[in-house]
Amino acid sequence: SQKIEQNSEALNIQEGKTATLTCNYTNYSPAYLQWYRQDPGRGPVFLLLIRENEKEKRKERLKVTFDTTLKQSLFHITASQPADSATYLCALYNQGGKLIFGQGTELSVKP
Amino acid sequence: GAGVSQSPSNKVTEKGKDVELRCDPISGHTALYWYRQSLGQGLEFLIYFQGNSAPDKSGLPSDRFSAERTGGSVSTLTIQRTQQEDSAVYLCASSPGLAGDPGELFFGEGSRLTVL
Numbered sequence: 001s002q003k004i005e006q007n008s009e010a011l012n013i014q015e016g017k018t019a020t021l022t023c024n025y026t027n028y029s030p031a032y033l034q035w036y037r038q039d040p041g042r043g044p045v046f047l048l049l050i051r052e053n054e055k056e057k058r059k060e061r062l063k064v065t066f067d068t069t070l071k072q073s074l075f076h077i078t079a080s081q082p083a084d085s086a087t088y089l090c091a092l093y094n095q096g097g098k099l100i101f102g103q104g105t106e107l108s109v110k111p
Numbered sequence: 112g113a114g115v116s117q118s119p120s121n122k123v124t125e126k127g128k129d130v131e132l133r134c135d136p137i138s139g140h141t142a143l144y145w146y147r148q149s150l151g152q153g154l155e156f157l158i159y160f161q162g163n164s165a166p167d168k169s170g171l172p173s174d175r176f177s178a179e180r181t182g183g184s185v186s187t188l189t190i191q192r193t194q195q196e197d198s199a200v201y202l203c204a205s206s207p208g209l210a211g212d213p214g215e216l217f218f219g220e221g222s223r224l225t226v227l
Contacts, residue, residue, distance in 0.1 A: 043204070101154040
């Protein structure tokens with residue numbers, strides 16, 4: 001069956017360090033993958049999109065990699081700040097147009 | 112409006128009652144999604160509208176759930192004979208919906224449903 005897996009355990013890191021979140025998927029052949037940020041009580045907000053023919057994408061302190069052989073995306077936040085604390089969701093766009101989300105990983109950055 | 116608007120923001124109802132949740136997408140966006148998020152969980156896909164195509168209803172959990180989108184704009188999610196397990200935040204999102212490249216989703220703030 002199709003699965004999208006993100007670390008269910010919260011990630012706790014120290015301010016200034018790099019946070020790395022993982023998104024693994026099985027039985028999908030996504031045309032692209034997206035990452036979203038969700039703060040408590042709010043709707044998710046789009047961060048980055050990476051296509052199947054791209055290995056890496058950067059935006060300011062954010063970097064996403066996409067390995068279609070390993071069926072994995074890594075999401076990095078460098079020089080992390082307490083304001084980066086949130087839940088981060090990966091989402092796959094499959095044929096047919098619908099976007100399917102993982103369960104999210106909660107990140108906590110301590111000062 | 113500037114963003115996706117959902118109403119009501121909070122709804123408390125009694126078990127067995129019907130509820131309607133409304134979504135007003137960004138003007139011009141042809142794709143519209145409904146998701147459900149239970150406490151501490153990820154987003155569960157419910158239904159997807161794309162232009163004039165037949166909606167993808169594959170995520171609706173039971174026949175008590177239905178959704179429509181009138182005039183390619185406003186959408187209503189209806190839950191009949193609500194059950195306590197229907198309690199969740201219902202999120203709506205829209206996107207430009209370009210063929211082969213739906214792009215990023217813009218989410219509303221959600222409708223929190225509590226079934227007593």
